[in-house]
Amino acid sequence: MSKTKIPESVKFRLWGKAAGRCEYDGCNKQLFFDKLTKTEFNTSYIAHIYADSENGPRYSSEYSPKLNKDISNLMLMCDEHHRLIDKEQVELHTVERLMGMKLAHETRVEMLTSIVPDKQSHIVFFGANIGQHKVPLNYKEASNAMIPHKYPSQLTAIELGLLNSVSADHDDNYWILQDEQVKEAFRQNISSLKGKHEIQHFSLFALAPIPLLVRLGTLFSDLYEVEVFQRHREPSSWNWQNDNSDCEFIITPPSKYDGIPVLKISLSGNITNDRIEQVLSDNCSIWELTIKNPHNDCLRTKEILSSFRRSARQIFNIIKQKHGQNECLHVFPAMPISAALELGRVWMPKADVPFKMYDQCRVKNQFIPTLNFN
DSSP states (O other): OOOSOOOHHHHHHHHHHHTTBOOSTTTOOBSSOOTTTOOOOOOOEEEESSOSSTTSTTOOTTTHHHHTTOGGGEEEEOHHHHHIIIIISGGGSOHHHHHHHHHHHHHHHHHHTTOOGGGEEEEEEEEOOBTTBOOOOOHHHHHHHHTTTOEESSSSOEEESOTTOSSOTTSTTHHHHHHHHHHHHHHHHTGGGTTTSSOOEEEEEEESOHHHHHHHHHHHTTTSEEEEOOOBTTTTBSSOOOOOOOOOOEEEOOSOSSSEEEEEEESSSOOOHHHHHHHSOSOEEEEEEEOSSOOTTOOOSHHHHHHHHHHHHHHHHHHHHHHOTTSOEEEEEEOOHHHHHHHHHHOOTTTSOOEEEEEEETTTTEEEEEEEEO
16 A cells, blocks of 8 residues: 555646556556446556555665655556555566556557547448458457557548448349449548548558459549558558568560550469450450569558559550550459559549459359449
């Protein structure tokens, strides 16, 4: 039990730094509210890291007398964790461990409460079933990926698309219906905010078939301020990785220019020409945008995604020069979700060639035509 009378000014500062919540790692309990009765009153305890009495836990003859009223030695705690560190598990709660808890909690509070309007962003979820797999989109994971560069504008995400669609990608009307739903959801939930809401930034988290991701990208285009996020497999996270490895995008032209113009995007895997010729014909002029070693986790950083945008912009320009602006381009993708979204965003409908997207259908075991972009 503390013997020191803590000055009121120190108590107020500690309450502010802790945001009125228990500073024990993982607790974060509100200390001004009773969940059962919904009554608001002070339920907090102020714990000493270095005890203020000789028989107290973690007492130090050197530091305890100097720090008995110092805020650096005090933690705001709930009753349970105050008892835990001072009575039940004293030996497990060293000075270093408690100092770490205090620093982590107060740093997080400082970061989260420093929100200003230009650092807020609307979280946007777009989900559609991928084959037979239903896709999870988690608000907590998304918000963690944004912080500290951006903060959620509200406690829920703007949700586009249908995660529980009963139709499948091999059904006759699947692509038409999904395409119309994406456009309508965008009109109702995103277009309505353009120029009207005080927050104009969007953080986009999507898991859906590639053609629908490209469509959503064209709707956002470059007219909206958007950060596109990528779901990584290793580690499983939406957070951009601290990865210094380079990723060079390679544009390979066709051997001839008088065939059907085709663009295969080989980033998450390789696409062989025979799979394309099986769908179209052997009279194709096949362009390729690829990397040295295509794999699923190739887009690990924002810098690599920006490099992809530049390469996509470049290849659209080259194809228009070689084939003319009115020739329809046939696009066969093997690409991460973020690249699909950015492909749609960089395409300019008035300046670039129209194109048709294809998607691999497991039921038919081949690429099938899906959506037209013109």
